[in-house]
Amino acid sequence: MNYEGYGNSHVSVGPWGGQSGARWDDGVYNTVRQVVICHGATIDSIQFEYDKRGSSVWSEKHGGTGCFKTAKVKLNYPDEYLVSISGHCSRAVEYGPVLVRSLMFESNKKMYGPFGIQYGTYFSIPMTGGKIVGFHGRSSWYLDSIGVYLMPLLQRNPSDNFATPRNYKTNGTDEKYKDDNYDLEDELGNKAVIRRKETNTNGFMNTKQAVSYGPWGGNGGNIFDDGVYTGVREVHLTRYGGVVSIRICYDLNGKEIWGSKNGGSGGIRVDKILFDYPSEILTHITGYYGSTILRGPAVVKSLTFHTNKRKYGPFGEEQGTSFSSASNNGIIVGFHGRKGWFVDSIGVHVQERTLPVPRPIPRPxxxxxxxxxxxxxxxxxxxxxxEAAPLVSGPWGGVGGKPWDDGVFSGVKKIFLTKGEGIYSIQFKYDRNGQSFWSVRHGGGSEGSINMIKFDYPYEVLTSVCGYYASLTGDDQGRGVVIKSLTFYTNKAKYGPYGEETGTFFTSTKTEGKIVGFHGRSGCYLNAIGVHLQQWSxxxxxxxxxxxxxxxxxxxxxxxx
Structure with missing residues (x-):
């Protein structure tokens, strides 16, 4: 790509990480010359050398004095400049603050890192076509959070189409930056237009227009914007009184792109919504927002997702003020809003067009x-x-722990489980239309023996599961009941038993079919397990x-x- 320079407006993106520590802000410079990172199990501290009209300016050291390793990212100034950062954030200890655990820097020439430990929630800049001209965030004994200031670059003869964010804080209320690739216009109110110009193989220019609606909800937290893509493949929500976090898997011209996790980390209920993309299209969302506590700030309390085929939800309590993201004549191609401990508000980017009426087609x-x-x-x-809809069987076991449900996939490829006096945890690798998806780990405990079960998928399919459950504590109410043993059957073999076959026996439905998903309950152990079963026709x-x-x-x- 050839760049002609940059405009006179910058955008602030982030910060990503926790809410602890004191806020710091280096401001805006011409570019970044060097980054010094002290890291170990977390990013202990970070310091920047900026360029200001040809002079070197060092920032303060943001973070603590601990340092296991020191790394320096020295850019080949002025030809090399930073264009993006990414990393992970999570708690280093249980109940501790959320910290920045890893960082990776990308320049217009190469990648640097990763520095630290790549563990926790992944984040990255949801924007391309700019250079980093400053940093901000929060710090204490460690680097608690980090964000950037981006200067949009004017691009000449673009060869790639990229996601375009909106609604970031701008330095100037009426600034509009235009170039040969796209025009970005911000309007007052709940609607803004993002135009993306694409040149086809014949050299003709086509204009795609994404209309932004919302956000609906409160004014707390920080702004987030995933940008504009081709469509939505999957949505992950966590909830606790309200919508704590949301993360979207987008489609960008046939490529799977995961957005950042937007919101907090205190959710105890996980919802995963998988669309049959591209035949199933997300058209609009509805929901409610209000306060979770007396006189508290307004947050998103409930979300419902509507496609050209069906409705998913509601996820959360339908209490407070209702909202809707316009009509069905369009495709949702991105999300934006505000985030803090919860999803404070949410809005959508919509590619407006008339959708065909879906028609069920058999698959012989x-x-x-x-x-x-x-x-x-x-x-x-x-x-x-x-093909008949999958049957839900179970769960079998106790009532302790928290409920979970992986949803429905095409099949099961691998199973990881840890066992000891009971089944400590279980994790599944699923297939969905040729793509692999790992579930989260259901259960706890790092002790015990680890077992991996790998199926010869798609020629070998999981058909049933059986096992035993019993109480570890003598609790008659079932909260101390855990899964003691599991055995898996496929169309070719038997795997197990894993664990002790003592207690009450259970088995999945005897209807002929294949297992296409799991659900259950878990805490420190796997308390209960059930299946989603696709019947043979x-x-x-x-x-x-x-x-x-x-x-x-x-x-x-x-x-x-």
Missing amino acids: FYETSETSEIQQVYEVIPGAVK NDLAQQGLGERGRPVRMIINKLFN
Whole structure:
């Protein structure tokens, strides 16, 4: 990319990290010459050398005096400059403050880092096409949080389309910066227009327009904006009285892009919403906002997601003031709002256009003449039966811990579990339309033996699970009841038992099918477990293949035996 220079307006992005420590702000300079990082299990401190009209200016040291390692990022000034940072933030000790645990710096020439430990919540600058001209954040004995000042660069002959953020704090109320790639316009009120110009292979310029709605909610916290993408694939929420945090998996021209986790870390209920993208499109959101405590600040209390196929939610309490993000004639391509201990407010970027009416299409099995591999295709065969919705079975076990639900996927590829006097924890690697997804770890305890179960997916599929549960404490109310043993069955083999087969026996449904997800309860142990089961369709298995003339049952037997 060739850059002609930069405008006279900067934007403030972040900070990412915790709320502890004293606030610091280095201000805005021409560029960054050097970064000095002291790090170990966290980022202990950070210091910057800036350039101000050709002169070197050192900032104060932000953080404490502890230092296991010292790293220096010395840029080749003036040709090299910082364009982005990323990292992780989390608590270093239980109940301690959230700190910056790792940092990575990207210049227009190369990457530097990572420095520290890459553990916790990932963050990155949701903007490209700018250079870093200053830093701000919070610090105490450690670096508690970090944010940047970005100077937008004017780009000439762009070759890539990139996400464009809006609604950051600007240095000047009426500043508009325009270049050959996009125009960014901020308007008063709840609506702003972001225009992205794209040049096709024939050299013609097409203008895509994203309209921003909201945000709805309170005025607390800091501004966040994930930017503009092609669509939304997945949404993760945590809740406790209100919506504590939200994180979005976007689609950008067929590529999966995860946004930052926006909000706090005190959620005890996790919700995961997976859309069947690109056939299922997120069109609008609705929800409620209000105070979680008497005379407290307003935060987002409930969210409902609407697609061109169905509704997901509500997630949270539908109390307070309601809101809605306009009509169905559009695609949500980004989120913005305000964040602090909760999601204080939320808004959306919408690509406005008329959506086609969805039509259910059966997915029969067939064998290709070219490769003789089993595949699924979108074609209509008269009399074919639509795949039934997955059944929910269980959970079996105790009532202790907190509920969790991974949701529904295409299948299960791996299982990690730790066991001792009971099953301490379990974690799953799922497949969804050819992409792998790891669940969070359900349970606790780092002791015990670790077991990994790897299936020959997709030829080997998980069909049932059984095991035993019993009380570790003699608690008759079930809060001391944990899963003692687990055994897994596939269409090819038996795995286990893992743990002691003592207590009350349980088994998943005997309906023929494959397990496509898990749910349950967990705390210090795995307290309970249940499954999402996709039934085999007998009617579909009895269908013929038309032009091939071979029964589908033969191909299903070939795949699962």
